[in-house]
Structures are given as C-alpha cells and as structure tokens.
Amino acid sequence: MKVEFHTIGSFEFPADALIIKGKLEAEGIPAFLRDEATVNSDPSLSGAMGGVRLQVYATDWDRAKQIYDEVRGxxxxxxxxxxxxxxxxxxxxxxxxxxxxxxxxxxxxxxxxxxxxxxxxxxxxxxx
Incomplete structure (x- = not known):
C-alpha cells in the first residue's frame, strides 16, 4: 500500500513549522516535517532547499488545509x-x-x- 503525503506549507525556520505541526496534531491530524534536521544543522540551506516542508497524509489534506488557513500568517x-x-x-x-x-x-x-x-x-x- 502506497502512502501519499501532501505539503501544507514551507517554512524558512523549523520553529515556525513546529507551531503549525503542534496545532494540527492537537486537532488529531498526524503531521510530518521534511528536511527539518538538515535546516537545523545548517540554516543557510533553508532557502536553497525550499525550507522545512510540513506534510500530512493525503486523506487528511482538506481538514489540515482548513486548520492551517485559520491560523497562518x-x-x-x-x-x-x-x-x-x-x-x-x-x-x-x-x-x-x-x-x-x-x-x-x-x-x-x-x-x-x-x-x-x-x-x-x-x-x-x-x-x-
């Protein structure tokens, strides 16, 4: 079985992504951070890599996007x-x-x- 992920947003700083990730998880939606360790180890790479990407399962996309749009800046x-x-x-x-x-x-x-x-x-x- 193939698991599909969708990116909710990209963040320059891992801390920004962690805040939204915490909100999604508090609402019962599993969320994952892609490239967090790389950006934490060398923050200057964030722009070149496209930042830290916050991802959710494809099945949770609609609800996660709704929550993200409510709290995002x-x-x-x-x-x-x-x-x-x-x-x-x-x-x-x-x-x-x-x-x-x-x-x-x-x-x-x-x-x-x-x-x-x-x-x-x-x-x-x-x-x-």
Whole structure:
C-alpha cells in the first residue's frame, strides 16, 4: 500500500513549522516535517532547499488545509498592513519565489520578492 503525503506549507525556520505541526496534531491530524534536521544543522540551506516542508497524509489534506488557513500568517508590507491583491482585492497573499533559473536556485536571496494571492493565484510585486 502506497502512502501519499501532501505539503501544507514551507517554512524558512523549523520553529515556525513546529507551531503549525503542534496545532494540527492537537486537532488529531498526524503531521510530518521534511528536511527539518538538515535546516537545523545548517540554516543557510533553508532557502536553497525550499525550507522545512510540513506534510500530512493525503486523506487528511482538506481538514489540515482548513486548520492551517485559520491560523497562518499572511504577507504584510513594511508597515504591517496586509498585501492586497490588485486583481481580486483579497488580503490573503503569501511570499512567492519562482526560482526559474539555475542562478536563483543557487542564490535565492537575490530574487526579488513577489506575492501570490491565495484566492486567485495572481502574482504581483510589492509596491514601493
């Protein structure tokens, strides 16, 4: 029997992932952290590896995603205001990195920050 996992989110720091993992487990959903030990041993690898990934069983995906969306933090500007999607005006966005070429895969910190709306998936750059 093949067990299938789905990634709920990726986190730069293992501590952030552990908080959400604890919430999911408190709700009765088994959760797992992928690459936690590697990022803990060398935090500078987090960006290149895509961070620590929080995963759940495929059968728990819908409920886990619902819980995660209730407690997660969304992207904010430098003043703490939520990023507003210019396409649909939603305030539920997350930081997005395309990492389309080899240079940005090796040096992700050089890629400019963009935001992805979680409602309509529109990608935008922050306003200056």
């Amino acid at each position: 969304y992207a904010t500007d430098k003043f703490g205001n939520p990023i507003v999607c210019p396409n649909c005006k939603a305030t539920r966005s997350e930081i997005y990195y395309a990492r389309k070429n080899f240079f940005y895969k090796l040096f992700p910190f050089f890629e400019s920050t963009k935001y992805r709306c979680l409602q309509c998936n529109f990608i935008t750059r922050p306003s200056k």
